[in-house]
Amino acid sequence: MEKSRRKIKIIFLIFNLILSLGILYFGYKEFNTYQNNKKSNKNININYNDINKENSKLKQEIIDKKDELNKLSDINKLIIEEKENVFKLASEVEHKIQNNESNKKIVYLTFDDGPYYNTFKVLKILKDNKVKATFFTTNVNGTNCFDNSSYNCHSIYKEIAKDNHTIANHTYTHGWNKGLYSSASSFMNALLKQEELIKNYTGLTTNIVRFPGGSVTAKGQKDAIVDELRKHNYGWVDWTAEDGDGRNLSSYNQGWSMLKNTITDNIEVVLLHDYHPITTQILPDLINDLENNGYIILPLFYESVMINK
Ligand SMILES: [Zn+2]
Numbered sequence: 001m002e003k004s005r006r007k008i009k010i011i012f013l014i015f016n017l018i019l020s021l022g023i024l025y026f027g028y029k030e031f032n033t034y035q036n037n038k039k040s041n042k043n044i045n046i047n048y049n050d051i052n053k054e055n056s057k058l059k060q061e062i063i064d065k066k067d068e069l070n071k072l073s074d075i076n077k078l079i080i081e082e083k084e085n086v087f088k089l090a091s092e093v094e095h096k097i098q099n100n101e102s103n104k105k106i107v108y109l110t111f112d113d114g115p116y117y118n119t120f121k122v123l124k125i126l127k128d129n130k131v132k133a134t135f136f137t138t139n140v141n142g143t144n145c146f147d148n149s150s151y152n153c154h155s156i157y158k159e160i161a162k163d164n165h166t167i168a169n170h171t172y173t174h175g176w177n178k179g180l181y182s183s184a185s186s187f188m189n190a191l192l193k194q195e196e197l198i199k200n201y202t203g204l205t206t207n208i209v210r211f212p213g214g215s216v217t218a219k220g221q222k223d224a225i226v227d228e229l230r231k232h233n234y235g236w237v238d239w240t241a242e243d244g245d246g247r248n249l250s251s252y253n254q255g256w257s258m259l260k261n262t263i264t265d266n267i268e269v270v271l272l273h274d275y276h277p278i279t280t281q282i283l284p285d286l287i288n289d290l291e292n293n294g295y296i297i298l299p300l301f302y303e304s305v306m307i308n309k
Pocket of ligand 1: 112113170174212213
């Protein structure tokens, strides 16, 4: 009896031991699973935080890029603003020069009657020398360049604009001996037609005019034309110096000495023509000489003292 009781007790103890071990094993397993889950949840959280961080970083990058793009699309505005600042400063310097308060000198290089195919050469020289000039344009060449009939000269307008030179108006017809000056309205028609052409090819508007042949050619119509120009907010300018390429320029030396004889004041407007091969030949030396003699070379602007209003 005693023996079988002990046996039962032992069996009971063994059973208890197995049960406890079982509970411990399953408990441990559960705990482990729980811990693993916790760990992976944490990992998920970490990953989620990373993604969030990455996401906002990307969002910021997109915003930055958009800002950059906005800045780029405002580039024309920036250039215009920068030009305005340059012209404001130039205007102050001009007044100081005129009042003998500055020893600076300014020269405006102007090219008439283009664009021609040769204008490409002129643009290259100006670019190589980091110089901005003024182009008084007409439609004389039309879609067939005078100096390269297979080339469309209209496509050169945008090249002049791209290089930030001043594009000015020399009338559509240039017909100084073909009725251009028969009345103020005939002049204005040719002027506004050229304005439209420039606008079409460059998107720009102009506010500086040069009379074909010079203002003296307008004779009795000059005052009436000037009144019309004022009404339309145009200024106008003749020239104070030249190399004679609009007349009978036949050699480098002839052009050079004419320039030397006419560029004498502290503010000069030089008349040149962008078709002339001798002018193209002289141009790099002229720029060099002007700069060595203390001249600042600038493109014309409406507020300049040289522009009649
Ligand atoms: Zn002309």
